[in-house]
Amino acid sequence: MEYKVNGLLLRATxxxxxxxxxxxxxxxxxxxxxxxxxxxxxxxKLKFAAQPFCFAEYVLAEKSGRNTVxxxxxxxxxxxxxxxxxxxxxxxAVCEVCDVIQPEGDGATDLFFLAIRALRDxxxxxxxxxLVGFLWKAxxxxxxxxxxxxxxxxxxxxxxxxxxxxxIFFDFPSGTFTCGACKKGAGVSPTTLYILRKADGTDCPGxxxxxxxxxxxxxxxxxxxxxxxxxxxxLAELLTVL
Ligand SMILES: [Zn+2]
Numbered sequence: 001m002e003y004k005v006n007g008l009l010l011r012a013t014x015x016x017x018x019x020x021x022x023x024x025x026x027x028x029x030x031x032x033x034x035x036x037x038x039x040x041x042x043x044x045k046l047k048f049a050a051q052p053f054c055f056a057e058y059v060l061a062e063k064s065g066r067n068t069v070x071x072x073x074x075x076x077x078x079x080x081x082x083x084x085x086x087x088x089x090x091x092x093a094v095c096e097v098c099d100v101i102q103p104e105g106d107g108a109t110d111l112f113f114l115a116i117r118a119l120r121d122x123x124x125x126x127x128x129x130x131l132v133g134f135l136w137k138a139x140x141x142x143x144x145x146x147x148x149x150x151x152x153x154x155x156x157x158x159x160x161x162x163x164x165x166x167x168i169f170f171d172f173p174s175g176t177f178t179c180g181a182c183k184k185g186a187g188v189s190p191t192t193l194y195i196l197r198k199a200d201g202t203d204c205p206g207x208x209x210x211x212x213x214x215x216x217x218x219x220x221x222x223x224x225x226x227x228x229x230x231x232x233x234x235l236a237e238l239l240t241v242l
Pocket of ligand 1: 151152153154155156178179180181182183
């Protein structure tokens with residue numbers, strides 16, 4: 001049986017002498033794997049389909065539960081993201097996160113559209129902003145949604161009040177933010193909170209700084225690994241070059 005899917009390449013691993021096994025996140029069938037035959041031979045026509053961030057319509061033939069790619073029409077290769085080290089790691093992190101949280105063989109998924117949107121956004125130059133937004137929403141898709149509206153303990157506005165009260169804290173086990181009076185977990189800078197609130201779509205006063213974005217990525221990365229017990233290697237690499 002042949003069928004078509006719109007897929008984003010998450011991973012490609014060598015298989016047999018000349019083949020690759022690709023892991024795709026698809027709009028129609030969630031995550032699936034398929035064999036790309038002969039793509040490691042010189043001049044193979046479908047070589048592009050095993051390149052990082054390939055977004056394409058894949059035609060798959062299914063036989064006894066195994067998929068083989070028979071044709072690929074590329075929609076976007078996101079080539080720009082391969083030419084810059086920061087963009088490359090950020091885009092790789094999007095794919096890695098999808099791979100961890102999307103179970104194999106599940107139905108249609110919102111995650112696919114979130115990932116494509118993030119990669120498109122990254123191509124316009126908004127690399128770290130797009131990544132924070134993606135991580136924030138991906139955590140929600142995975143069932144680990146965060147909320148940074150108010151203090152989770154007393155309901156006070158975060159970052160308001162005088163002196164110590166203005167401080168903000170984040171507690172990894174409960175995934176909650178607290179004010180300086182309730183103080184649970186590790187300290188979070190106001191610029192980090194601003195970036196997270198922006199990712200959440202909340203309109204708030206504040207400053208967008210590179211340092212704030214880096215700290216926000218660090219926090220979301222740590223929280224993600226805390227919940228899933230899976231380290232995201234590209235995020236670790238990204239944090240070393242930011
Ligand atoms: Zn409080």
